[in-house]
Amino acid sequence: MKKVLVMDGVAEIGLAALRREPDIEVVIGEKMSEDELCNVIGEYDAMIVRSATKATARVIEHASKMIIIGRAGVGIDNIDVAAATAKGILVVNAPDGNTIAATEHTMAMMLALTRNIPQAWATLRAGKWDKKSFMGVEFRNKVLGVIGLGRIGSAVAKRAQGMEMKVVAYDPYISEEKAESLGIQLLPLEELFKQADFITNHLPLTKESKYIVGEKAFSLMKDGVRLVNCARGGVVDEQALYAAMKSGKVAGAALDVFEKEPTTESPLFELNNFIGTPHLGASTEEAQLNVAFDVAVEIVAALKGDFVKNAVNIPSLSPKVMAVVKPYLTLAEKLGKFVAQLVGGRTEKIEITYSGDLASQDVAPITTAVLKGFLDTILQEMVNFVNAPTLAKERGINVIQQQAGEEGDYANLITVKVISDKDEISVAGTIFGGTDPRFVFIDGYHVDAVPEGHMLYVPHTDKPKIIGPVANLIGAHDINISGMQVGRKSIGGKAVMLLNVDTPVPEETMAEIAKIDGVQGVKNVSL
Numbered sequence: 001m002k003k004v005l006v007m008d009g010v011a012e013i014g015l016a017a018l019r020r021e022p023d024i025e026v027v028i029g030e031k032m033s034e035d036e037l038c039n040v041i042g043e044y045d046a047m048i049v050r051s052a053t054k055a056t057a058r059v060i061e062h063a064s065k066m067i068i069i070g071r072a073g074v075g076i077d078n079i080d081v082a083a084a085t086a087k088g089i090l091v092v093n094a095p096d097g098n099t100i101a102a103t104e105h106t107m108a109m110m111l112a113l114t115r116n117i118p119q120a121w122a123t124l125r126a127g128k129w130d131k132k133s134f135m136g137v138e139f140r141n142k143v144l145g146v147i148g149l150g151r152i153g154s155a156v157a158k159r160a161q162g163m164e165m166k167v168v169a170y171d172p173y174i175s176e177e178k179a180e181s182l183g184i185q186l187l188p189l190e191e192l193f194k195q196a197d198f199i200t201n202h203l204p205l206t207k208e209s210k211y212i213v214g215e216k217a218f219s220l221m222k223d224g225v226r227l228v229n230c231a232r233g234g235v236v237d238e239q240a241l242y243a244a245m246k247s248g249k250v251a252g253a254a255l256d257v258f259e260k261e262p263t264t265e266s267p268l269f270e271l272n273n274f275i276g277t278p279h280l281g282a283s284t285e286e287a288q289l290n291v292a293f294d295v296a297v298e299i300v301a302a303l304k305g306d307f308v309k310n311a312v313n314i315p316s317l318s319p320k321v322m323a324v325v326k327p328y329l330t331l332a333e334k335l336g337k338f339v340a341q342l343v344g345g346r347t348e349k350i351e352i353t354y355s356g357d358l359a360s361q362d363v364a365p366i367t368t369a370v371l372k373g374f375l376d377t378i379l380q381e382m383v384n385f386v387n388a389p390t391l392a393k394e395r396g397i398n399v400i401q402q403q404a405g406e407e408g409d410y411a412n413l414i415t416v417k418v419i420s421d422k423d424e425i426s427v428a429g430t431i432f433g434g435t436d437p438r439f440v441f442i443d444g445y446h447v448d449a450v451p452e453g454h455m456l457y458v459p460h461t462d463k464p465k466i467i468g469p470v471a472n473l474i475g476a477h478d479i480n481i482s483g484m485q486v487g488r489k490s491i492g493g494k495a496v497m498l499l500n501v502d503t504p505v506p507e508e509t510m511a512e513i514a515k516i517d518g519v520q521g522v523k524n525v526s527l
């Protein structure tokens with residue numbers, strides 16, 4: 001039975017999707033301190049959070065059974081993803097489910113700010129009919145500067161265009177063509193600050209984006225600019241904003257997110273032209289249903305050992321690409337395991353070359369599968385798709401992935417070459433007919449071996465009286481040989497023999513095989 005800890009109030013539809021699974025027990029957690037969470041987290045195989053619970057490095061250190069942490073929302077700044085990755089814990093989010101909610105909240109904040117709606121209602125409620133204090137401005141023909149033209153930024157832009165605003169944007173990771181197709185002019189950030197009448201931030205909080213809207217930015221802005229942030233606190237420097245509002249530079253600001261959350265006190269709250277909401281961007285019934293369901297589906301998939309769609313710490317693939325690469329993952333893992341058992345010495349480099357159909361695919365997950373197979377064989381600690389690249393890097397293994405392009409004799413081919421301080425070995429595999437994995441080269445010698453179970457690898461000199469004696473010695477120990485492949489490049493030169501055996505060949509038999517004249521080595525391999 002797998003235990004899932006659900007924190008921060010996740011919609012019932014997500015809980016129901018988890019409870020439907022007979023092997024999953026759902027535990028609804030109450031708000032906990034870091035210490036309290038550390039004390040209980042070791043019992044759980046998965047955890048779901050929104051933004052309140054912090055999966056810190058300390059919490060993750062105590063998460064001894066954890067397979068996956070799911071974020072019912074977009075931002076993953078409350079999860080220490082690096083710590084999770086190093087521990088092999090998958091982190092997934094629900095990136096699409098609350099886009100519209102956050103977009104509409106941004107539009108609501110822009111309108112409320114510009115037409116003084118919260119302030120006017122407060123005075124009306126206080127018994128005053130005050131028309132003079134609440135003069136607004138119109139959106140039409142104004143310039144909206146969107147910082148971060150991702151899912152929410154571009155949806156906000158579309159709605160602003162519907163209100164006849166001119167939209168400019170800053171996002172160095174979006175192509176000119178994409179922006180053009182949205183009718184948006186991309187600008188350098190400084191230029192956006194200079195031109196915009198309204199500015200809305202849609203950047204996540206990262207090292208690069210912290211305080212990107214700070215003192216210098218305010219000095220560049222137009223007098224009377226209005227600012228909205230419904231993305232992440234800390235992108236806007238709240239002290240600098242306060243100063244810019246006090247000086248009259250900023251005519252109004254609306255924040256849904258704050259550097260410190262929860263927060264109920266801020267100098268900004270004393271300003272009449274400031275409005276704030278307590279991180280409500282994703283708080284619509286629809287968004288909460290979407291993110292709860294999406295994240296639950298990912299948790300169920302991960303706990304069953306299936307692939308997840310929205311992993312943030314392993315490469316995510318579209319279903320179309322996944323359909324292409326999935327059959328190669330098992331083959332790749334076996335190639336990694338095979339070379340790990342043959343190579344001696346300290347591994348310095350692993351070169352993985354893809355050709356044929358794979359030359360033009362996104363092969364990053366296949367490379368990870370090779371590393372997983374390789375490291376799982378040589379390390380005691382848990383190795384999985386999440387931590388395999390990090391573990392390889394920590395061990396100083398230089399991983400080179402290349403896509404060769406030329407077809408060769410195989411429709412698809414993965415060649416894994418491992419170079420150590422003492423040794424070098426390569427093995428290549430292919431998939432026949434979409435499902436049938438084969439090893440087809442070992443150190444450039446052609447073979448055609450089914451990569452499964454126990455195998456015996458015997459490099460030798462190509463001459464008579466080798467194959468028979470090897471087979472006889474194995475047979476004499478009552479071990480059944482279910483397959484045998486011999487590859488050579490030239491008569492009398494080096495050759496390789498690969499046997500599929502039903503049980504591993506005992507050490508003493510291997511020692512006898514090694515004594516056969518012409519045998520250059522003998523190794524057991526288990527896949």
Ligand SMILES: NC(=O)c1ccc[n+]([C@@H]2O[C@H](COP(=O)([O-])OP(=O)(O)OC[C@H]3O[C@@H](n4cnc5c(N)ncnc54)[C@H](O)[C@@H]3O)[C@@H](O)[C@H]2O)c1
Pocket residue numbers: 074075076095098099102147148149150151152153170171172173174202203204205206208209230231232256257279280281282283
């Ligand atoms: N207030 C809420 O409740 C709420 C709800 C949903 C999302 N969010 C937040 O809104 C933000 C945007 O969400 P999204 O779904 O649009 O994300 P997204 O990933 O689709 O968009 C982010 C955009 O920012 C750009 N970007 C990232 N770092 C940058 C940098 N340093 N400089 C310039 N551009 C950079 C990226 O290229 C991307 O286009 C996230 O921080 C998310 O957590 C808040």
Ligand SMILES: O=C(O)CC[C@@H](O)C(=O)O
Pocket residue numbers: 050051072073074075076098279281282283
């Ligand atoms: O869960 C929430 O209420 C906020 C989520 C939002 O900040 C996000 O990044 O998706």
